[in-house]
Amino acid sequence: MIITPLTPDFLRGVRQTEATPRGLRPHRLPEWVRSRFPDPQLMMMETQPSGVRVVFSTDARAVELVIHPTRVAYRGADRPRGRIDLVVDGEMIASDTLTGGDFFETDLQTGFTDFHAGDPHTARFSGLREGEKQIELWLPHNESVELTEIRSDAPVGPVASAGRVWVHHGSSISHGSNASTPIGIWPAIAARRGGVDLQNLGFGGSALVDPFLARVIRDAPADLISVKLGINVVNLDSMRLRAFVPAVHGFLDTIRDGHPNTPLVLISPIFCGIHEDTPGPGAVDPATLDTGTVRFVATGRSEDQKYGRLTLRVIRDALASLAARRTDDSNLHYLDGTRLYGAADAVVHPLPDALHPDTATHRLIGERFAEYAFTETGPFAAR
Structure with a gap:
């Protein structure tokens, strides 16, 4: 598999990115907002990449996206895991449910929060059609992520947006x-x-x-x-x-x-x-x-x-x-x-x-x- 590091030009729907020890964290708000008003609720929400996509063109028939997710959980409340959706040339093809990652578990009755560390997640998609195609990997709207790399069986390249x-x-x-x-x-x-x-x-x-x-x-x-x-x-x-x-x-x-x-x-x-x-x-x-x-x-x-x-x-x-x-x-x-x-x-x-x-x-x-x-x-x- 070819390993391609994630860089900002692969991302759409973000305002800024942050380099972390694990990779690249997408932000939907600029740094000046985050530094002036680091409200915990807003800071948690803006790092959840709702509407953010990793977009590239490739001939690959198999691609993988390696990320490290972080989520918030509430004791006694069922909250489904985030997903990564695969869209090929505008068509929804598959959805991958996240596993692992870090999470903060809050007790709604006491307000106490525990932190639990976890492993990275790799979203795997195979059996893609032959030939060049545009791939969009829609990131989870309900979990924060750090993006590490794309793995593929053919080279990938970022695609500039041409739409409104x-x-x-x-x-x-x-x-x-x-x-x-x-x-x-x-x-x-x-x-x-x-x-x-x-x-x-x-x-x-x-x-x-x-x-x-x-x-x-x-x-x-x-x-x-x-x-x-x-x-x-x-x-x-x-x-x-x-x-x-x-x-x-x-x-x-x-x-x-x-x-x-x-x-x-x-x-x-x-x-x-x-x-x-x-x-x-x-x-x-x-x-x-x-x-x-x-x-x-x-x-x-x-x-x-x-x-x-x-x-x-x-x-x-x-x-x-x-x-x-x-x-x-x-x-x-x-x-x-x-x-x-x-x-x-x-x-x-x-x-x-x-x-x-x-x-x-x-x-x-x-x-x-x-x-x-x-x-x-x-x-x-x-x-």
Whole structure:
């Protein structure tokens, strides 16, 4: 087998890479954000390479990717392992489930965390068709990785992106929570249908209208932009209505400083029954601990809306009004998130943990977004 070290030119969907003793760690946020605001939740999420791909051309019929994964586990909660998806010339061919690696195990009742060291993982794919082809190895959306090397039975070479770049920012739903595979997260489904190059800035628990995220989007190469805001602001109870609306205006203004005319879709939250009329904070339901499947609950009081505490209905109304007032921006488009997943969908496709969609629902959301955005009359239509 030919051994090829991983270098940044093999990667798509990353902002920066970091050399480690084991290899190369992909980062979805630049170093200046990580050094200024090393929030543990955000730091864990940005190293999980949601939407990141190793891309190369080759005649090889067998390829291997050697990585060292790191994951977070919760005692008493069943969390499936990450996967690496193999896509050849745009077609999904196989999926490899990770083994080994390091993991941090947290007890949700005590908050105590244990560290466990593990071995590297090698994803093996064989029996590929003859001839030159483009291979994409989609990295796990739910585990951090250090990339070591590609092994193959023929030389490999990086491939430059030729498509339009779509930068998307959102919460854990955009990150891919509860989806079973990397290409099964809704932004990946939409991007593949739209034929665009995805840079996913979805971060679990961290879509909080942070000014530095707006700067990251402002400075990123982007042909298409979308931001999905609201659910984390509610379930962290991080803002009141008076602060939220100006913050979103400022967030959009910063993006426009770098992308004044780029198509930009502002998306409000999908339907989530626990927070439709009840403010946060959100919390794990104690009754579901040690059951294998945790569920979330809202701990606020509906009557507190009169004090400016936020619910999803309040946020949707606020974002719709905000977008309508930005009359000077003809390339700003507002999408009500319940068009992607609404109350009727929750009857057929209930959220398993009361907060995050499962794999089938990610597909539903991704297909609906693609139908909205990438059709001939959609905001992301090829011009």
